Amino acid sequence: MKSLSIALALAAPVHAGLRFGCSSLTIQRLDPVVEPGNAPSSHVHHIVGGNAFNATMTGDVGARATCTTCEMSEDFSNYWTAVLYFKHPTNGSYHRVPVVNNAALAPNTKGGITVYYTPHDFTTDDLKNQPIKAFPPGFRMTVGSPATNSLDQAKGHIGLRYNCLQTLINRGPEMVDFPDRPCPAGIFAVHHFPACWDGKNLDSPGIYNTIRMDGFTNAPPCPASHPVRMPQVTYETVWDTTKFNSMWPSGTPNPFVWSFEGTSGYGTHADYMFGWKGDSLQRAMNKSECFYDGCGSITKQVMTEANKCTVPDMVGEVTDGWLDHLPGMAM
Template sequence: MKSFSVSVVAALVATVQAGLRFGCSTLTIQRLDPVVQPGQNPSTHLHHVVGGNQFNATMTGDVGARGTCTTCQMSQDFSNYWTAVMYFKHPTNGSYHRVPVINNAALAAGTTGGITIYYTQYDLSKDNLKQQPITVFRPGFRMTVGNPATNATEGAKHIGLSYNCLQTLLNRGPEMRDFPTKPCPAGIFVTHHFPACWDGVNLDSPDHQSHMFNTIDLDGFTNAPPCPSSHPVRVPQVTYETVWDTTQFSKLWKSGDPNPFVWSFEGDSGFGTHADYMFGWKGDALALAMNKSECFYDGCGSITKQDMSVANKCTVKDMVGENIDGWVSHLPGFP
């Protein structure tokens, strides 16, 4: 298992050829899923969503071209990124309370909750003899990673899906495949690392994953082998990082008790963690950035960064209308 601190990550990114790392404030928290359950309102379980204001129950075509604002620091990124929502289950009465999201370390000032997004060429390192050119996604592209139905045996093999029990926001502690087994001093850090090899044809697939292929064996931020002939197109490596503020529940987690945190799909095992992605960059903005070299964190000379006070004004309406806050007797969507 790996243990990371910000200084270690900084050392890793020193070898990168080109990539982006930026924050997106929270756009909405609703029971909608336009990838897995398009058109269904509400969807089965609750999601935490960041990105462009075209997010809705049914998303087709070029959402980037239609977007008018985004919660992301990169002002030309109208993509949407979402994950399931973490809840705390009270050990005594069985009620639930939504766990808030807090900022990851080193994000732009003013970022509100949200998710840290990576687009990298070569998983933070490059082997010139093996790597392939980067082709960016096309309008309409979407994909998922992980599966809420995954059990512990399958979960142990999950690629790039991990947890860290934060000691501080700068000290992540060891990397784990399941929920932490004791209270975390600074919250729970969750990583979703998507595949980076595409079949080059399909913008989606029935399971939202078969059009993609992952050449990484286990850990996300490692040098990726070449793409196979079945999925020959190397696309940007997309990764999410989310920090869940579990600290306010630490006093309710008694020593020796099992993990009290669950995902919004009634997942009391961490192996079911999953995430969705829908491409929505304006024009060729992402392609220009991915074709740059020796840049990271910034806009790679071609993307305009917006102040997060502007990003935070971007919203979408509540399209479901249900109580997701405070103590509730059941998870949204479940009896």
Template sequence: MKSFALTALALVAPVQAGLRFGCSSLTIQRLDPVVEPGHAPSAHLHHIIGGNAFNATMTGDVGSRGTCTTCEMAEDFSNYWTAVLYFKHPTNGSYHRVPVTNNAALARGTTGGMTIYYTQFDFNKDNVKTRPIKAFPPGFRMTVGSPTTSTLSQAKGHIGLRYNCLQTLINRGAEMADFPDKPCPAGIFTVHHFPACWDGKNLDSPDHQSHMYNTITRDGFTDAPACPASHPVRMPQLTYETVWDTTKFNSLWPAGTPNPFVWSFEGSSGYGTHADYMFGWKDDSLQRAMDKDNCFYDGCGSIKKQAMTVANKCTVPDMVRENIDGWVDHLPGQGPMQMKKD
């Protein structure tokens, strides 16, 4: 997948449409209201951004309940989350959580978090009038990828879930379906690209994916083919980008040894990368942006933005009270629970 960060600034206006913005980190906890609603804690640790309605159980109109958000777009109370990256010490087998750092070209003051895209037809303008974009409805949720993915052939089937070994934040190098096999000078970059065709009926499905359909057959921010009759409604093409600051662990990775990074669900490779989404935009704010043509970043002023100094004040309670910092002998959820000290 060719993803765009700083280079997106140079795109020519007539062929771009959609949103690109940053969200600071909201919380890192073992909660997953899509896959494991009501479980506190969930099976593994997640890095979460977005609105403060986030909780172990989330139903209905999330946007109507949010009172603050870590996103630059002030009307976006959605929640976005992925598994958390860990470094596994090659000598003693202990684990250390990898921090998230800023992507390129985000608003000043963004703290960690992710870059979020909502694009009509990615970066290639199509006939918007004959292929209108419908914003996600209240209560909508979905996932991409699966922690149970264990082979390269399966991983290649998850179009748009990829890694880059960053040389700099701008020079990303080749894309890979698995973790890099050598230390990365500027960190590990992950992309989660969601499908854009909806069945028009279900806000969710038992596997959290069947109500959506991906017509893109190759990686990239490319114009997706028409939606099939089974999933006829074109939705925004949603993408997350996350930069994991693995640089502080490079000196602990012996030359010629296997990749020492693992996701918070462990796994033997990076094939199990996955992400969750819970829609929570206020009222018709996302639809207003999707109705705009030839716009990028801010929806041509259709959405209210906030300073990241304001966004960074948004928090949620620590509902699990689990120690996730420093060196630990097992991943959270895979051994005795280590509680935080008051």
């Protein structure tokens, strides 16, 4: 399979976009979008981005943060997903699956998430009438739901898919559920967010998805009900399941679960909290001639500096090692 950069180059013309890595910031049971103020929240999340991350986040996050684990040094947003665990087929204990670097990220990126802000497949007139607008301060959104428990429901979450990695650049076909056999290079999870906003609500009820097929497809024009065209946010996470492959007996069901338990991968979900400094994201979106770094319109930092960014442990519980139950899921 061609690399994503090649695939995008062969697709519709690119009108602006970013691709960059963010090292892991923290792994805790917090979710300021879905469960604001709860410490702990119901299940564990893997979080990257700025150090303003907390149990409660409102207003201009970019103005409060002082560092970020992202390569783009003006991006103090936070990005998070549930955490993947291996459930031992024999004794039922759990072990957190580590995150590893995606392909082609900046040197010294540690685990983390690959983040995209991609364009829409617009005509010239579309771009003139409704150009891509950066998110406003305080904006947040979610995709997917841990309550999703059927194949039909999961198919309806367009763009939330898995790949069974053969190598980091050979992903194989996209799947709605977890792979049913060990993957040579890990499990790849992707989360595409909607790209149309009503211009009013600062959370998920204000967004609308015009994409009707999986894969890296540009979002069609937005409807009148949600006329503001935002950059499409996408996460890619590589879970290093390889160290558990020898513990997966041949012919038995998938032993991996999300941190909210469940019996499948249908409940995959992700959260986003906007936190770019000032007009930095808009500057990149205005650079219609380039992809990846906004033609230098965004200041980068070396990842050794990004890796120094931390937040305190606000929950104080063990999330790694062999556990007799998932954090927050004790019987």
